[in-house]
Amino acid sequence: xxxxxxxxxxAVKVNVTLKRADKLTNTGIKAKLLIPRFGVxxxxxKRDPRKIGTxxxxxxxxxxxxxxxxxITVYANKEDCKVIGKASFLLGKIVGDFFSISSLPExxxxxxxxxxxREFLELGGNMITAHSIISKNKAHYPSKICKTDVTPKSxxxxxxxxxxxxxxxxxxxxLSASWDITRDIPYSERTKSVKSVVKELWELYAHxxxxxxxxxxxxxxxxxxxxxxxEFCNAVKARDKNLLTACAPYIDDPLLAGYLSTIKNLDIVIxxxxxxxxxxxxxxxxxxxxxxxxxxxxxxxxxxxKDKITLSHVELFGYEETRIANAYLTTYENIIRQIxxxxxxxxxxxxxFFTYHTCIYNQSKRxxxxxxxxxxxxxxxxxYGLISKNVSTKSNHLALYYPYTDWCIERWTSFYIPALDSxxxxxxxxxxxxxxxxxxxxxxxxxxxxxxxxxxxxxxxxKYVLVxxxxxxxxxTDSDLIDKFVKDGGVVVAFGPQIPKGVSYDRTKLFGGxxxxxxxxxxxIMKKAIGDRVDSGKSFTLNNLRxxxxxxxxxxxxxxxxxxxxxxxxxxxxxxxxxxVLVDIETASEIMxxxxxxxxxxxxxxxxxKRVCDVAGANENMDFATTKVDGELRVVIVNHNNTPVDxxxxxxxxxxxxxxxxxDFATKRILFAGLANKRPFNTTIDAYGYQGIIFRKQ
Numbered sequence: 001x002x003x004x005x006x007x008x009x010x011a012v013k014v015n016v017t018l019k020r021a022d023k024l025t026n027t028g029i030k031a032k033l034l035i036p037r038f039g040v041x042x043x044x045x046k047r048d049p050r051k052i053g054t055x056x057x058x059x060x061x062x063x064x065x066x067x068x069x070x071x072i073t074v075y076a077n078k079e080d081c082k083v084i085g086k087a088s089f090l091l092g093k094i095v096g097d098f099f100s101i102s103s104l105p106e107x108x109x110x111x112x113x114x115x116x117x118r119e120f121l122e123l124g125g126n127m128i129t130a131h132s133i134i135s136k137n138k139a140h141y142p143s144k145i146c147k148t149d150v151t152p153k154s155x156x157x158x159x160x161x162x163x164x165x166x167x168x169x170x171x172x173x174x175l176s177a178s179w180d181i182t183r184d185i186p187y188s189e190r191t192k193s194v195k196s197v198v199k200e201l202w203e204l205y206a207h208x209x210x211x212x213x214x215x216x217x218x219x220x221x222x223x224x225x226x227x228x229x230x231e232f233c234n235a236v237k238a239r240d241k242n243l244l245t246a247c248a249p250y251i252d253d254p255l256l257a258g259y260l261s262t263i264k265n266l267d268i269v270i271x272x273x274x275x276x277x278x279x280x281x282x283x284x285x286x287x288x289x290x291x292x293x294x295x296x297x298x299x300x301x302x303x304x305x306k307d308k309i310t311l312s313h314v315e316l317f318g319y320e321e322t323r324i325a326n327a328y329l330t331t332y333e334n335i336i337r338q339i340x341x342x343x344x345x346x347x348x349x350x351x352x353f354f355t356y357h358t359c360i361y362n363q364s365k366r367x368x369x370x371x372x373x374x375x376x377x378x379x380x381x382x383x384y385g386l387i388s389k390n391v392s393t394k395s396n397h398l399a400l401y402y403p404y405t406d407w408c409i410e411r412w413t414s415f416y417i418p419a420l421d422s423x424x425x426x427x428x429x430x431x432x433x434x435x436x437x438x439x440x441x442x443x444x445x446x447x448x449x450x451x452x453x454x455x456x457x458x459x460x461x462x463k464y465v466l467v468x469x470x471x472x473x474x475x476x477t478d479s480d481l482i483d484k485f486v487k488d489g490g491v492v493v494a495f496g497p498q499i500p501k502g503v504s505y506d507r508t509k510l511f512g513g514x515x516x517x518x519x520x521x522x523x524x525i526m527k528k529a530i531g532d533r534v535d536s537g538k539s540f541t542l543n544n545l546r547x548x549x550x551x552x553x554x555x556x557x558x559x560x561x562x563x564x565x566x567x568x569x570x571x572x573x574x575x576x577x578x579x580x581v582l583v584d585i586e587t588a589s590e591i592m593x594x595x596x597x598x599x600x601x602x603x604x605x606x607x608x609x610k611r612v613c614d615v616a617g618a619n620e621n622m623d624f625a626t627t628k629v630d631g632e633l634r635v636v637i638v639n640h641n642n643t644p645v646d647x648x649x650x651x652x653x654x655x656x657x658x659x660x661x662x663x664d665f666a667t668k669r670i671l672f673a674g675l676a677n678k679r680p681f682n683t684t685i686d687a688y689g690y691q692g693i694i695f696r697k698q
Contacts, residue, residue, distance in 0.1 A: 001072070001087045001242075004307065008063045012089060016045060016074055018053035028077045029055060029084060034209040036068025036091075036126040038170040043072060067092030067350075068126030069172040069244075073209045083206040087242040088172070093388060094311055094350030095124045095381070098176075099357045101140045101158050102132040110161055116361045117169045123356070123381050129174040129215045129246070130162050131355070134181045134197070141204065145196055147182035159205060166210035173210045174246055175201050177232075178217035191228065194218070195235040202239040213244030213267070221252035223444055226259050233265035248272050248313060251295050254402050254412050257302030258436035259444075268309040270352055271299035275338065276315040276322050276330055289334065290640050292341035293623050294420050294432065300347030301399070301433040305458040309349045312342035316359040316373065325369045329359050332376035333688045339380030340638040340690050343387035344625040346395060346431055351384060353377070383690060386666060391634045391692065392625045397609045398423075398600060399431040399459075401466045403478040403500075404448060411471070419469035419495070422589035426596060427615025427637075427647070429624040430467070433459075435478060451480035459485055463607040465600070468494040469585050473501040480504050487574030491603045496582035497548045511580050512555025512571030518548045523562040524583070524592065530558050530570070531598025540592045548582055555580070559595070568599070577606055601652075613695075616648040616680055628653055633695035636665065639685040648680030651695045658697055665692025673698065 002013040016029065031043040048054040059070065071088040075081045097120055105112050120128070133139065139146035140158040150156050159175070166173045179185055179193035198214055205211050214236045218228065233245040246268035249256055260269055273295035275287045296312040303310045315338065317323070318330030342351050356377060363370040400419055405411060416432075423430045436455055437448035459466065466485070471494075474482065479502030486492055494500065494511065497518070501507055508514055524540045542561075549565035558579075559568035571578045579599055581588055588596055601611060612626035612633050622645070623638040633654060639645050654660065654677055662672035662681050672681055676695050685691050 001089050004089055006061060006070075006089050006091045008061055008065055008091070010061050012059040012061065012070075014043070014045070014057040014059065014072060014087070016055040016057075016085070018084070029074055030077045031057065031072055031074045032209045033059065034071040034073075034167065034170060034172060035066065036070065036170050036172065037066045037121055040167050040170075040209045045074075061091060065091055066126065066170075067124075068094060068170075069212055071172055071209055071212045073207070075207070081207065085242060086206075086212070086240050088212050088244060090309065090349065093385075094127050094309070094352070096127040096129065096311060096350065096352035097125060097357055098131045098353065098355035099128040099162065100132050100355060100362075101130050101162065102135045103358055103362055104158055109158065110165070113161055113165050116357055117165055117171060119361060120356060121169060121171075123378060124385065125171065125356075127172045127174075127352075128162075128166065129176055129352075130159060131176040131215075131217075133159060133176060134178050136181055138182055139180075141201075143197075143200060145193075145200055146180045159201075163205055163208040163210050167208055171210060172212045173208075174213050174215040174244070175205070175211065176215045176217045177201060191231055194232060198235050199239065202243075206240075213246065216245075216247040219248055219250065219272070221250035221256070223253055223256050223259050225249055225256060226263070226442075226444055229260065229266060230263055233263055237265045244268060246270065250274060251298070253409060254298055254416070254434050255404065257298050258402075258434035259442060261302045261306045261308060261436050262439050262442035264439075266308065268311060269299050269303055270311045270313050271295045272313045272354075273315070276318050276334065288621070288640070289337045290341055290424070290621060290623055292338045293344050294417070296342055296345040296348050297432040298402075298434060300345060301431055302436060304347045305436065305454060310347065311350050311352045312345060312348050314338045314342060314351055314353050316353055316356060316377070324373070325367050327363060327367055327370075329363055329367065329370055329373055332372050335373055335376035336380040336383075337638070337640050337688055339377070339384050340387075341623050341640070343384045344392055344429065344623040344636060344638060346392050346429075346625075348388070383666070386692065387625060387636050387690075390629075390665075391627050391636050393629075394627050395462045395464070396429045396431050396626075397463050397465060397604055397607065398428065399433045399464045399466055401468060402432065402434040403471065404435040404437070404475050406447065406475070408472075415470045418584075418586040419467070421620035422585045424620045424622050424624070425589045425618055426593055427618035427622075427624060428597075428600065428611070429626055431464075433464070433466075437477065441477075447475065448477045451477055451484060456481060456485055456488075459490060460488065463609050465491045465493060465603045465607065467585075468492060468500060470495055470498050471500040472498045474503070476503050478502075483510065486510065486576035486578060489575040491577050491579070491606050493579045493581070493599065493603050495585040495588065496580070497584060499580060499582070508553050510571070510573050511578050512569055512573075513550035513552050513566055513580070516549050516551060516565060518546050520544050521547050521549070521561045521563075524559050524567050525562065526559050526595070527557050529598070530595075530602050533594040533598050534592070540595075542583075542591070545587070550580070550582065568595075577603075579603055610653040613652055614650040614680070616650070617646055619645065622685075631697060634665065634692065635695075636690060636692045637685050638690040639687060642687050644687050645685045646682065647685060648682045649693055650680040651676050654695060655697075660695045661698055663694040663696055665694055
């Protein structure tokens with residue numbers, strides 16, 4: 001294939017080169033193309049007369065080409081039709097589901113799978129992961145490795161049934177590969193067992209056009225997961241280099257997102273947010289439904305620089321107080337809010353459910369409430385298509401940067417989660433970018449030592465302002481990166497009370513001041529306006545908080561404490577700039593939100609970037625997405641609260657004096673017509689709902 005990603009109207013080139021061309025010169029080859037949601041058709045290939053054993057073809061995509069993964073399978077044009085190779089590319093968004101093989105009925109299995117697939121297709125589904133293909137008692141296919149009662153070409157080969165129907169309906173399919181669960185295999189032998197299972201599954205089912213790759217049944221969490229995934233992906237690519245690989249780790253260690261991006265042979269990452277999955281009340285409090293956006297943003301921030309695929313994970317089950325009907329199922333509201341949160345993420349390639357097949361399709365046969373939960377998926381996906389394709393399409397140019405760390409794992413919960421909710425109170429969407437080591441330094445447990453030049457280029461090309469929330473310091477790899485980023489023209493906004501020390505930069509020169517001992521402070525006073533929202537002389541009460549202060553060493557004073565020591569200051573460093581706010585971002589967003597909006601707008605203006613809008617009245621239990629397309633401003637606000645929320649939306653990046661129509665995104669109804677920048681457009685976001693607003697020139 002000449003590309004991994006395609007767009008409507010593209011002509012995707014297919015090139016096939018045979019390693020042993022002489023054996024197939026007379027018989028030739030043939031190819032089949034799996035078209036998402038359509039099925040399989042022959043793909044014409046023409047022999048290249050200039051080179052023996054080389055064939056070429058073209059896949060032309062029109063405006064109506066369906067979203068999903070297109071898969072090509074090439075066969076020897078002989079009686080055995082042996083598979084020569086596969087390749088695939090992505091168009092648009094993936095909508096995936098985990099399809100539980102072990103939960104299929106004993107009778108009427110083909111009819112049941114067909115019924116499920118038709119129902120999933122109606123939701124916009126285009127990909128499945130055949131999961132739980134090996135149970136404790138047996139493998140559900142004719143395995144020579146695992147215990148099983150399934151014989152070759154028998155009616156109880158459930159994988160054959162599944163892939164045959166996936167071919168028919170145009171559902172690309174992963175097989176979830178585990179070790180031999182039917183035996184008590186020592187842990188030290190499990191990776192070897194996984195590899196043998198992958199090989200066996202490939203040999204049995206490679207001929208199906210729907211088979212695009214293998215998913216790691218082993219999920220994992222911390223960076224210890226990395227070596228296993230490298231072995232797993234290498235084992236899959238050893239079968240065919242173009243097979244896709246996928247995994248769904250947990251979020252325990254945010255650094256895993258960046259480290260996974262260094263695995264050359266890993267194609268798809270599905271970060272599990274665990275917003276519904278925990279039995280622990282403290283976890284459920286820490287990970288409310290809005291965290292779906294945060295986990296997906298973190299995953300996308302890791303994969304985007306390497307052009308890998310990130311899918312948002314949405315959980316349809318429930319435990320404890322989140323379950324209904326005393327079943328493995330959660331409510332309409334819990335489902336639709338997760339989908340809406342996922343829709344607001346920049347950089348993801350789609351969404352996957354765990355699991356529509358088990359929680360909705362199967363349980364709807366016996367639990368009436370499951371049908372209403374299924375309606376949550378249906379309604380959510382209508383909104384997801386609108387938001388993800390029309391609004392969450394561009395970088396926000398503001399990013400929380402999560403640096404390398406070898407021991408301070410609590411940074412995520414202590415500093416980053418409060419920062420993410422602070423941006424929600426400000427009504428501002430923000431990306432998350434985790435540290436990623438240089439590829440040659442990605443071997444654990446060795447420390448990375450050098451900065452990642454690819455990350456530097458990624459920050460620069462996306463005109464990112466990097467936000468650092470209360471970080472004490474950097475290892476050399478990030479110290480060098482931040483130093484180089486700012487010297488070359490980048491912008492950093494650092495929040496206290498800790499301002500990071502670095503082993504390769506002079507903190508006084510980078511941030512423009514010297515730290516003084518902490519003391520009790522009662523007030524912050526603006527010394528200079530940095531924007532047009534808050535004037536010089538405006539003061540904010542601190543309620544006698546113990547905070548650090550600095551003395552200026554070349555920096556420009558923006559705000560001071562009541563004793564005239566610096567609290568907010570702006571510094572030039574090389575070609576770039578730093579802005580330092582010694583109050584933590586959570587406190588700052590509560591007591592002086594308009595100061596922060598001025599700061600971020602000023603920081604973005606240094607990169608010649610302008611935010612789309614201000615949102616007044618926002619709170620931490622909301623999600624946002626904004627963009628500007630062809631002069632049209634688009635804003636989406638998701639309300640996770642159980643009561644309506646009144647907000648005011650003031651467009652920022654519009655032509656003054658020009659009249660605009662304010663349009664409801666979903667209904668296309670005009671809500672207001674006139675000068676849109678004179679005062680905020682006020683609206684009410686329904687409980688557990690969302691509203692999309694378009695500002696369009698008349």
